[in-house]
Amino acid sequence: MITDVKRLLSEFDGITEYWSPRIIGQANDQYIKLAKLKGEFIWHDHAAEDELFFVVKGRLEIRYRDRSVMLQEGDLHVTPKGIEHCPVAEDECWVMLIEPISTLHTGDVADPRARSIKEQLADSGLTAKGG
Ligand code: NI
Numbered sequence: 001m002i003t004d005v006k007r008l009l010s011e012f013d014g015i016t017e018y019w020s021p022r023i024i025g026q027a028n029d030q031y032i033k034l035a036k037l038k039g040e041f042i043w044h045d046h047a048a049e050d051e052l053f054f055v056v057k058g059r060l061e062i063r064y065r066d067r068s069v070m071l072q073e074g075d076l077h078v079t080p081k082g083i084e085h086c087p088v089a090e091d092e093c094w095v096m097l098i099e100p101i102s103t104l105h106t107g108d109v110a111d112p113r114a115r116s117i118k119e120q121l122a123d124s125g126l127t128a129k130g131g
Contacts, residue, residue, distance in 0.1 A: 008056060012094050020115045021105055033097040037089040044107030049100050051079040058093030079100045
């Protein structure tokens with residue numbers, strides 16, 4: 001749980017790698033994660049989990065097979081479970097994600113950028129309860 005104050009903008013200072021979510025807190029069965037994104041990610045889906053994107057800084061495009069949405073700073077978007085998507089950030093973008101502890105950020109797709117929950121928990125003070 002976040003029992004102290006988390007200053008989102010400062011929390012991003014410690015993130016040096018793109019597409020590598022950092023867990024900063026937990027509420028019920030959801031992790032709160034921050035990530036810096038740049039470039040194109042991979043096409044993937046999350047069979048059992050919706051995925052919430054909140055853009056803190058910059059712009060993020062979420063591509064779907066039949067459309068795409070462009071998120072600006074302050075915008076919120078939810079990708080429904082089971083829907084293939086590919087996030088693309090032309091320039092550096094900062095996002096907050098709120099998702100079940102079971103969610104894998106690359107879905108079932110193997111990718112060198114895939115980070116385990118343990119890796120995402122680094123320095124958070126939380127212990128892994130999910131996969
Ligand atoms: Ni996703």
